Amino acid sequence: MPSTRPSTSSKEERAMAASSSRAKLLKSSYQLVVNNFVAVAAVALAASVLRAAWPVSIADLLGWLHAQRPVHVLTAAILTAAVAKLVRARRQREVYLVEYGCFRPRPCFRAPFATCREHVHLLPFLVDEDDIAWGMRLLERSGLGEETCVPYAYHYLPPDSSIAASRDEAELVIFASVDDVLARSGVNPAEIDVVIVNCSIFTPTPVFADMVVRRYGLRADVRSVNLSGMGCSAGLVSVGLARNILQSAPKGTHVLVVSTEILSSQYYVGKERSMLLPNCLFRMGAASMILSNSAERARFRLGRVARTIAAARDAGYRCVFQQEDGEGVTGIRLSEDLVATASQTLKRNIVTFGPLVLPFSEKLLVALSLLKRMLLSGRAKVRLYRPDFRTAFEHFCIHAGGRGVIDEVQGGLGLSDEDVEASRMTLHRFGNTSSSSVLYELAYIEAKGRIRKGDRVWMISFGAGFEANSVAWECVKPASDADGPWADCIHRYPVQVPEGIKGIFT
Amino acid sequence: MSGQEPATTATATGAGAGGGAAATETITNARHHPSLLKLAYHHTISNSPYILLAPAAAYLAHRLSHLTPTSLTTTLHATLHANLALAAALLFLLTILATAYLLRRPRAVYLLDFACYKPSPSHTVTRETFMRQSVAAGVFTDDNLAFQRKILERSGLGQSTYFPRAVLNSPPNPCMAEARAEAEAVMFGAIDQVLAKTGVKARDIGIVVVNCSLFNPTPSLSAMIVNHYKLRGNVASYNLGGMGCSAGLISIDLAKQLLQVHRNTYALVVSMENITLNWYWGNNRSMLMSNCLFRMGGAAVLLTNRGGADRRRAKYQLVHTVRTHHGADDRAFRCVFQEEDETGRVGVALSKDLMAVAGEALKTNITTLGPLVLPMSEQVLFLASLVGRKVFGLRNLRPYIPDFKMAFEHFCIHAGGRAVLDTIEKNLELSPWHMEPSRMTLNRWGNTSSSSLWYELAYTEAKGRVRRGHRAWQIAFGSGFKCNSAVWRALRTIDPAKEKCGNPWVDEIHNFPVEVPKVETVAAAS
Numbered sequence A: 001m002p003s004t005r006p007s008t009s010s011k012e013e014r015a016m017a018a019s020s021s022r023a024k025l026l027k028s029s030y031q032l033v034v035n036n037f038v039a040v041a042a043v044a045l046a047a048s049v050l051r052a053a054w055p056v057s058i059a060d061l062l063g064w065l066h067a068q069r070p071v072h073v074l075t076a077a078i079l080t081a082a083v084a085k086l087v088r089a090r091r092q093r094e095v096y097l098v099e100y101g102c103f104r105p106r107p108c109f110r111a112p113f114a115t116c117r118e119h120v121h122l123l124p125f126l127v128d129e130d131d132i133a134w135g136m137r138l139l140e141r142s143g144l145g146e147e148t149c150v151p152y153a154y155h156y157l158p159p160d161s162s163i164a165a166s167r168d169e170a171e172l173v174i175f176a177s178v179d180d181v182l183a184r185s186g187v188n189p190a191e192i193d194v195v196i197v198n199c200s201i202f203t204p205t206p207v208f209a210d211m212v213v214r215r216y217g218l219r220a221d222v223r224s225v226n227l228s229g230m231g232c233s234a235g236l237v238s239v240g241l242a243r244n245i246l247q248s249a250p251k252g253t254h255v256l257v258v259s260t261e262i263l264s265s266q267y268y269v270g271k272e273r274s275m276l277l278p279n280c281l282f283r284m285g286a287a288s289m290i291l292s293n294s295a296e297r298a299r300f301r302l303g304r305v306a307r308t309i310a311a312a313r314d315a316g317y318r319c320v321f322q323q324e325d326g327e328g329v330t331g332i333r334l335s336e337d338l339v340a341t342a343s344q345t346l347k348r349n350i351v352t353f354g355p356l357v358l359p360f361s362e363k364l365l366v367a368l369s370l371l372k373r374m375l376l377s378g379r380a381k382v383r384l385y386r387p388d389f390r391t392a393f394e395h396f397c398i399h400a401g402g403r404g405v406i407d408e409v410q411g412g413l414g415l416s417d418e419d420v421e422a423s424r425m426t427l428h429r430f431g432n433t434s435s436s437s438v439l440y441e442l443a444y445i446e447a448k449g450r451i452r453k454g455d456r457v458w459m460i461s462f463g464a465g466f467e468a469n470s471v472a473w474e475c476v477k478p479a480s481d482a483d484g485p486w487a488d489c490i491h492r493y494p495v496q497v498p499e500g501i502k503g504i505f506t
Numbered sequence B: 001m002s003g004q005e006p007a008t009t010a011t012a013t014g015a016g017a018g019g020g021a022a023a024t025e026t027i028t029n030a031r032h033h034p035s036l037l038k039l040a041y042h043h044t045i046s047n048s049p050y051i052l053l054a055p056a057a058a059y060l061a062h063r064l065s066h067l068t069p070t071s072l073t074t075t076l077h078a079t080l081h082a083n084l085a086l087a088a089a090l091l092f093l094l095t096i097l098a099t100a101y102l103l104r105r106p107r108a109v110y111l112l113d114f115a116c117y118k119p120s121p122s123h124t125v126t127r128e129t130f131m132r133q134s135v136a137a138g139v140f141t142d143d144n145l146a147f148q149r150k151i152l153e154r155s156g157l158g159q160s161t162y163f164p165r166a167v168l169n170s171p172p173n174p175c176m177a178e179a180r181a182e183a184e185a186v187m188f189g190a191i192d193q194v195l196a197k198t199g200v201k202a203r204d205i206g207i208v209v210v211n212c213s214l215f216n217p218t219p220s221l222s223a224m225i226v227n228h229y230k231l232r233g234n235v236a237s238y239n240l241g242g243m244g245c246s247a248g249l250i251s252i253d254l255a256k257q258l259l260q261v262h263r264n265t266y267a268l269v270v271s272m273e274n275i276t277l278n279w280y281w282g283n284n285r286s287m288l289m290s291n292c293l294f295r296m297g298g299a300a301v302l303l304t305n306r307g308g309a310d311r312r313r314a315k316y317q318l319v320h321t322v323r324t325h326h327g328a329d330d331r332a333f334r335c336v337f338q339e340e341d342e343t344g345r346v347g348v349a350l351s352k353d354l355m356a357v358a359g360e361a362l363k364t365n366i367t368t369l370g371p372l373v374l375p376m377s378e379q380v381l382f383l384a385s386l387v388g389r390k391v392f393g394l395r396n397l398r399p400y401i402p403d404f405k406m407a408f409e410h411f412c413i414h415a416g417g418r419a420v421l422d423t424i425e426k427n428l429e430l431s432p433w434h435m436e437p438s439r440m441t442l443n444r445w446g447n448t449s450s451s452s453l454w455y456e457l458a459y460t461e462a463k464g465r466v467r468r469g470h471r472a473w474q475i476a477f478g479s480g481f482k483c484n485s486a487v488w489r490a491l492r493t494i495d496p497a498k499e500k501c502g503n504p505w506v507d508e509i510h511n512f513p514v515e516v517p518k519v520e521t522v523a524a525a526s
Helices: A010-035 A037-052 A058-067 A070-090 A113-122 A129-141 A163-185 A208-216 A234-248 A273-281 A314-318 A338-357 A360-375 A403-413 A421-430 A434-447 B005-013 B020-029 B036-046 B048-064 B069-082 B084-104 B127-137 B142-155 B176-198 B221-229 B247-261 B285-293 B309-313 B330-334 B354-373 B376-390 B418-427 B432-445 B449-462
Strands: A096-102 A192-199 A223-228 A254-260 A286-292 A300-309 A320-324 A330-334 A395-398 A456-463 A467-475 B109-116 B205-212 B236-241 B266-273 B297-304 B316-325 B336-340 B346-350 B410-413 B471-478 B482-490
Touching (some): A010 A360, A113 A129, A163 B336, A192 A234, A208 A254, A208 B330, A234 B236, A314 A338, A320 B176, B109 B176, B127 B142, B142 B285, B205 B247, B247 B266, B297 B449, B330 B354, B410 B418, B410 B432, B418 B432
Parallel strands (some): A395 A456, B410 B471
Antiparallel strands (some): A096 A286, A096 A300, B316 B482, B336 B346
């Protein structure tokens, strides 16, 4: 952090820079050697074999082959072929992201701070000046900008929380994002075999998945799944579900995944501060993805997926909890220890995910530090080596849940400010759009033109349940245009987000 | 069958009135017995490969009768020696084909056991209680009270269906906490029983799928289960919301797909509906219907893809699931619709098109299912009628409706209401014996939404009707509009005497079937 670095003379600075560049060189050469150990060993072995048995002509080999009994040769061939076939069939099918699209709200949905303040003053339930001051302070420090958008229903006085308003919002955001993804990918609606929609807080009958089927006239044998109540990480849960379905489905199956949060019905009109938080943080948004198990038209290849559920612990289960307050008004209570629970669950998730994705060099360092700790147990406190995830990923999409959690993840993983830029800017421009936020972040990175072929992206999200999800992607084809949700504002980003006081979600 | 069928069914069921035993007799006798001609035809076609093979086998036996073992081995040896390359190539091909087949074959999914929740007697709601609560609510007009009474009289619901506490309280106190309490009672009640029955430990469960259409809190119901049973941190849990009465089979289908990828594990499927927050307090008649029909209930099903001991003790194997979605049709999409009425009260409106839409969805579903399950004899007849109509233009040839009784022994049709059951009985030409589980479930438990299919299968088991090799068909309809079906094959004969826990019928099965009159009187509420 620039603010914490002590001021030093230029000489010391130069010396430090030199030593740090030496350390960097040492580290990168270490990684190069360790990670390519197998290749190095194979080359050495091949060289030694060639040297030992060099004067071997093709004719000699053929003669040796002739000497064998044909039955033996055939049997060997059959066995090899069968084993190869077995290995190929057992290998799980690769899953690809064909394309994704996000809802881009029109400026008329904007909720600048001034409007929020005015609305709060005009609403009859929040008369306490203290509460209003608290809410505004929270909003200003939350990391949200002046351009975030809320549904029409919130612009009414009092807010319209009817089912009809929610349905309008759902049609607006979901269809816009699906239209976008269909247009960009060129996939015909008739090609879609599975629809997965996730929305945590609101579930009408017929449900969003049915709305998508109706609007796009999907086939009668389409399999629809609608996930409810699964929190902000449901977007990646849907990706995991789509992956499971695609791995056992015939080749060429297309899955449409829609992640959204429909807010209209959930404007909390009570006085409890812990339940007022969601009003300040959540903003409208939706994102759609088309996943497939054929590489045709694919833009990203899905890598490892890890899911951790901490609901077995009561603290985890209750830390984001929908309930009525003392006066019977329904809302979502965010508990005090949310950041602590989130970081604990994330840690567990990373412990599962790390070994799957980290290069061997980092795993070796972790193992060595573990060994050291075991040997020195009791005598000295050994800090466990924190693996550098930047060796496994070029880009990071951390769920923009709030400034507090982004800070926590950044600190915990040792990421730079550039690594978390996408998350902070998404929070600033779109607010916490729940399960769709990670895709807005991917769109940010793409709009900035930073993704190249072969780049790896880590999406990490967490939410009610409590659960944390990690998904790895590898870019197959970078975007041909940057015409995503950021089209009209990317030139203004990154912006400087004013520092705030640390606290829950702020 | 005539259009009068529903009426005759009801009366036939109670024809031997004068005690449960007599009624049982009538029903048992009414069990479907196809005509002799049809049976002969069916066996001929279904066994035609064997019949054709018989002469060839006889001829071969005649030829080979001259050979001695020694001459046989010599001939074989000589042939093999002459065609060694060919034999090796054939063996190669066979190996590849066998491997490919074994690997491409979907993994078998077994139903280890299931349990249905039976609420305590304090939750009982009679038709009179229902009317009393409705009157006490003070929001319904006299016309609409009379309407509710009329619906109740004709609904086919009996005198011991169940409501959650919050609706039975006076005054009712629907709130989030009560709804969670209902969900906990229903889900944990059913899961406790299924775990006790199978002896599976909660920690061994790898997949959880919960479906509940109208109540979807945050955190989800699946998280509630993970929290209560302290399931593993890497359990694949999914909570399906808003998917209507057919969601039970959607969950089964989803669990089946997950079991193709997750190896050697157990999948817990929980189907339920929550009444507490979904009691309609307005005067829109199409929304009042659901108040009269929906009742409390839930079921837990334990599926597995483990072989060995679990395969041997499993009750059923999942053979097929077929899903149909008619949401692309606007009329179908709107026929079960949650919205506000004119006064802003939320309810689920059932449209008048419901029966027609359900009929169409059923038709699409069985068109897909038919070729998978029907015996050759039925398919030949169906094809003949199709060819006759389309190719030879025989317009007045009646389209052949395949006899699904040839494909299944047991039918579990979603007990959505009497009208739905009547329509299906007529369309599929089922006998009262086949309809009995569905009708008795509607009578005893009401429309318990997605779990009703499991109460029906439990009824079939409690009656001791399930034998090894029998096939059961579950079919459900629900909002969207969706029609889903699942086909199970019994892996063992189920002895009702051993089904002490988890089967909600077991203590009272001797009272069933009961007579369900077309109209029952409801004593006027004072």
